[in-house]
Amino acid sequence: MSKNGLRDPEMDRLIIRVRDLRKTYRVGDIDVHALRGVNLEVGRGEFLAVIGPSGSGKSTLFHILGGLAPPTAGEVNIDGVDLLGLAENERTEMRKRKVGFVFQKYNLLPTLTARDNIAIAQSLAGITEQPEDFGETLKTMGIYNRLDHKPRALSGGEQQRVAIARALVNQPAILLADEPTGNLDTANSDAVLGILRQLNKAKGQTILMITHNPEAAAFADRTVTMRDGRIEHA
Amino acid sequence: MINKLVLENLKHRWVRTFLCALVVGVQVMSILTLIGLSRGLLEDSAQRAKGTGADIWLKAGASFSISAAQVNEKFVPFIRKQPHVTKAVGVLIVPLGGAEILTTLNGVDIAEFHALNGGFRMLQGREPTEPNDLIVDEYYAQQHKLHVGQPVELLKHQWNLSGIMQGGTLGRLVVPLRTLQLLTGNAEPARISQILVKLDDPNRTNDEVKILNNLLEGNLTAISYRDFIGQFSISNIPQLQAFIGVMTGMAVVVGFLVVFLAMYTAVLERTREIGILKALGAKPRVIVDILVREAIVLALAGCLIGIVLAFGAKSLIMQLVPASLQVVTVPDWWPIAGAIALGGALLGAIYPGLKAARQDAIEALAYE
Numbered sequence: 001m002s003k004n005g006l007r008d009p010e011m012d013r014l015i016i017r018v019r020d021l022r023k024t025y026r027v028g029d030i031d032v033h034a035l036r037g038v039n040l041e042v043g044r045g046e047f048l049a050v051i052g053p054s055g056s057g058k059s060t061l062f063h064i065l066g067g068l069a070p071p072t073a074g075e076v077n078i079d080g081v082d083l084l085g086l087a088e089n090e091r092t093e094m095r096k097r098k099v100g101f102v103f104q105k106y107n108l109l110p111t112l113t114a115r116d117n118i119a120i121a122q123s124l125a126g127i128t129e130q131p132e133d134f135g136e137t138l139k140t141m142g143i144y145n146r147l148d149h150k151p152r153a154l155s156g157g158e159q160q161r162v163a164i165a166r167a168l169v170n171q172p173a174i175l176l177a178d179e180p181t182g183n184l185d186t187a188n189s190d191a192v193l194g195i196l197r198q199l200n201k202a203k204g205q206t207i208l209m210i211t212h213n214p215e216a217a218a219f220a221d222r223t224v225t226m227r228d229g230r231i232e233h234a
Numbered sequence: 235m236i237n238k239l240v241l242e243n244l245k246h247r248w249v250r251t252f253l254c255a256l257v258v259g260v261q262v263m264s265i266l267t268l269i270g271l272s273r274g275l276l277e278d279s280a281q282r283a284k285g286t287g288a289d290i291w292l293k294a295g296a297s298f299s300i301s302a303a304q305v306n307e308k309f310v311p312f313i314r315k316q317p318h319v320t321k322a323v324g325v326l327i328v329p330l331g332g333a334e335i336l337t338t339l340n341g342v343d344i345a346e347f348h349a350l351n352g353g354f355r356m357l358q359g360r361e362p363t364e365p366n367d368l369i370v371d372e373y374y375a376q377q378h379k380l381h382v383g384q385p386v387e388l389l390k391h392q393w394n395l396s397g398i399m400q401g402g403t404l405g406r407l408v409v410p411l412r413t414l415q416l417l418t419g420n421a422e423p424a425r426i427s428q429i430l431v432k433l434d435d436p437n438r439t440n441d442e443v444k445i446l447n448n449l450l451e452g453n454l455t456a457i458s459y460r461d462f463i464g465q466f467s468i469s470n471i472p473q474l475q476a477f478i479g480v481m482t483g484m485a486v487v488v489g490f491l492v493v494f495l496a497m498y499t500a501v502l503e504r505t506r507e508i509g510i511l512k513a514l515g516a517k518p519r520v521i522v523d524i525l526v527r528e529a530i531v532l533a534l535a536g537c538l539i540g541i542v543l544a545f546g547a548k549s550l551i552m553q554l555v556p557a558s559l560q561v562v563t564v565p566d567w568w569p570i571a572g573a574i575a576l577g578g579a580l581l582g583a584i585y586p587g588l589k590a591a592r593q594d595a596i597e598a599l600a601y602e
Contacts, residue, residue: 068513068595089517096515107510107599111242116235123235124515166514 008080015173015206016042016065021074023060023229034060036229037074042174045204047197049217052226058210059178061226065208066099066176067091079173096125100167104179106159108151114162115147118169125170138165141195157188164195168205175199177209181216193219236520240527243500254496255535258575261485261492262540265571266564267547268481272468274560275336278401280466284459285403287351288323288430289439290446291462292454305454307424313431316449318442320434321350324426325404326414330388336558337374339388340405341414347404350432354408358382359397365413368393371401373556391417406557429454482574489536489578493529497586501525508590509598518591525590529583530576537572 010017023035035057042048052058063069064076067083070091076083079098083091101107108117122128131137138144141161151159160180167175177196181189197219199205209220217223225232244251283291292313294305304326313322326341344362347353354361354369359382362369368386370378375398380386386393393409415421433442439458446456457465468474501508508521548561 063596066513068599092512092515092517095513101513103599107506107513109239109507109510111246112239116238116242120235120239120511121514124511124520 008077013043014041014077015044015046015079016040016208017075017077018061018065019075021061021064021076022072023057023064023069024072034229035064035072038226038229038231040224040231042206042208045200045206046222047200047207047209047220049209049211049220049223050226050231051211051214051217051223053212056226057229058212058226060229062176062178062208062210065174066101067095097170098173100170100172100175102160102163102167102175102177102180104182106151106156106163106183108159108162108166110151113148113150114143114154114158114165117151117162118147118166121166121169127170130169131171134165134169137168137199140198141165142191155188156184157191160184160188160192161195164192164199168199174206174208177207179211179213180209181211181213189216236524237527240524240531243504243524244528244531247500247503250496250499251532251535254492254532255539257492258489258533258536258579259539259543261488261578262537262571262575263543263547265482265485265574266540266544266567267551267561268478269468269564269567270544270548270561271551271559272474272478273564274562276466276468276471277562278560280463281402282404282406283462283466285351286347286430287432289433289436289459290431290443291457291459292429292431292446292450293427293457294454304420304425304427305429307426309450309454310426310429313429313446316442316446318434318438319431321346321430321432323347323350323430324411325428325430326411326418326420326425327405327427328389328414328418330407334558337407338405339414340408341411342404342408343411344408350430351403354397354403355400356397357400359395362396362408362410364394364396365410366392366394367396368407368409369397369399370395370408371399371403371406371557373401373560374406377555377557389417431456485571485574486578486581489533489575490582493532493579493582494585495582496532497525497529497583498589500528501586501590504590505593505598505601508593509595509601512593512595513599521591521593522587525583525587526580529579533576533579534572536579537568537575540571540575541568 018038018040021035021038025032025034038061050058050061060069064071064083065078071084074084078094081094081098083094086094109120112120122130135144138147141164143158143161143165146154146158154162180196181192184192193216196207196209200207209216211217307324310322310324313319323342323346328339328341329335330337330339357372370380374380380395382395382397384395386395388407415424433439443456443458450456468478511521545563548563551559551561
């Protein structure tokens, strides 16, 4: 839906539409302009990589698209929901179903088993049923037999695959991955990127991956580069 | 799932969890033991009063109080002459003082007391027959490891322990009245602390109390057995009530501080995990809910530990000092002590919970 409540036909094709997105942080007495007019469109079922150097605004874009931070100005439309002006509670609701996160540091809850890490994402979203083929997905990801282990008993690669499973369990509209291979060796990186690629191709999962690694970005359908708070090549 | 997270969090830091629950448990034990002691001591006194078999008590003065004030013994034959009075026995009560300030030596004419209620129920030895004979109850004998026939020094006087009686009659230590009067300067004129009165018809007790109070014109105060027993309750002793109130308040403060510190450090430790939960869609109230549930589990565990510890404290006290301190189990106070612990714990969880709920998800996720 558009702001005036009418159906926006463009959003049938797009899952993310960002127009002139600006984000300004206040650090002490200084305004830091992290995003200076970002324009981006991501189609449904697309696998997009966003690359750029440190400080280019990649993580800020990731946080805004995931509803973790509010935009300062501009349009951020995620699967028909404009995030500008949403209250924190509304953004929290949006996160439950529209977005799945994969972080560089896995961010699994250390006191819970892999199975419970996945289950708590469902519980918080108020969902009781797992997707029909979720067991198969877990087998494909190679963690089906590791579900009763706590994160400390899992390798980095296994933890990241559990984190991907957790991100997928609520069938989000988009999967946001922030440097998902940043803490992994080459073999595990390839395995995780291969899984993301397979999820995209086999299930049509929309993925937006932040990375500074061009080799990782090569797994995506399309790559955009960020620099100084703007997208250079869309 | 949230309950599982709560339990796993508590298991993950089990030493902290155990210590926290233990401190809450000590707080609960303190309350239960304090109440058990207060009630135990009063019930013990009431039981000993009941064991005399008297229908009416008479004490010196215009008002009735649990004290050792004294009155001239000439009132005893005067009371005996009153209609419906079948027995009147004078008792002199003298505190031992020193380390046994709560223990009293009770002087009574053994033959008269025997006539009043059939005498003492002896477990070993015999009732006093000689001027220096002393009998003690089983608790006093156990605490002081006394045996029949051994000499016992009390009030700087050498007594002969003639027997050990079953507890619950008159007092812990009983000696012949005349000896105690001579020993304590209450012989000329002969003085006593109270008069125990037996009526021909116990149903007349209230009427006789009124008649005696009119007759005695304030020199002595009469009180029925039922009202006398009623004096031995916590609600009739304001100082004890205040003491219990202070102790309960302290327990709440201790519970609050312990849970506050535990929850506060947990929030600091789990900053990143709070960020993860927020990223997964947990609202602030869910974060508060998790910490509140942890506090509730700690309080409930502490409550169970406290009840077990209270049984242990009771057993220890009754083994070591059964004559000085009497403790009873107070199951009616379990929910009250639990509510006090829970209240303290919930108060302690509020600030850490709100702090956690206010954490910025992005900053929390970046926390190392």
